[in-house]
Amino acid sequence: MTTDTIKQAAPPSSLRLVLTLAIAGLISGIAIIGIYESTLPTITANKARELREAVFKVLPGVSQMQALVYRDGELITVEKPDKDEPVIYGGYDEAYEFVGYAMPAAGPGFQDTIAILYGYKPGEKQVVGMEVLESRETPGLGDKIYKDAVWVGGFSALSVEPEIVAVKKGTKSKPNEIDAITGATISSKAVVRIINEAHTAWSDKLPPPDAEPPFQEIEPASTEAGQ
């Protein structure tokens, strides 16, 4: 029965099958390359703008920024950081005076990785701002780590010495304590832990206060980000 139907349908040659798929794949590949190339500039510009806005948000008073990496024992300015190389951002005011660092950090939250950016002033040893870049915390509970204005505002002058501690709401008494969010204890403690871990990892690598790398005008990065 089955052999009969196959005979009746006169199967096309294998070559034709292979050719059909090859042509379909070729056209598909060209279309994908086309759309990738044509959307890439917009996507890169969007990402650069987002990053810029986030850096300016966590470091009040900053109007210039540059990417910094740690190589051979010192913090240097780079035009294009290597892939997977940890990068922090130096923030500078209008007179190109150093203001503080914007440090990206990530770690496990309640649901998935939480990625944040926090502003750090080494002179005062203080966190001066925090912005959640990526999170999948529970809507209505864990998402308060970026929706709750009181919690986010708590990071505007938070001492990192000896380390940040999340305490029960209303019991904040020391400069290194922050009120955890009621109903989102795990998420708020996760944010605090991420900052503490990033601070420990970077504290040895940052130069002493007043020896921060000066602002260097790098044309390509600034024009791209300015779009």
Place this chain on the structure above:
Amino acid sequence: MKKNESYEEFIKGVWRDNPVFAQVLGMCPMLAVTNSAINAVAMGMATLFVLVGSSFLVSSFRNWIPKQVRISCFIIIIATFVTIADYTLLALVPKVHKELGAFIPLIVANCLILGRQEAFASRYPTRLAVMDAIGMATGFLVALLSLGIVREILGDGALFGVKLFSENFEPWVIMILPPGGFLTLGVILLFFNWFKFKKDEFLEDVAEAERSGS
């Protein structure tokens, strides 16, 4: 006559054979991204673009694609359109793209789309295939949107991001969590089945009345 045929193919997808309410297809994006109306619209529009585009191509090339490799060809065509939709959304509306996350690439695996290629586009002329695709995708969009609107209003007290109630409104957080999707979908399916049941009953009554009358 020709116009009626197209209209029939269109309205079939929107109402009678609605992919979600009647065929219960595409449940994965249906439950996952309908936590707000704007996400539902973005998902619906992306699916519309992919479905119409691939139905058009599949139907146009239906005589050239050998039966033995048709599914692979359909998937290549669908995947290409999905990639285009993915990059376009990423460039134009990065915020919405972030919310939808992995569900944009997963449109490839939406059985609604492959189902329409196999069941309809590969057998009918291009005009009908495109009408069928528009109808089915509109039906999918309507279904996504009705879930999205209910869930956003109850779960967030807002519609398209605009707050509807005063500060005193306590949102039902569960509605924007996964269980809310199942609850809302269940209630809507219940309504549709009840409606269908009532309609059949009514048609039977009419038929009986006609028989006894004659």
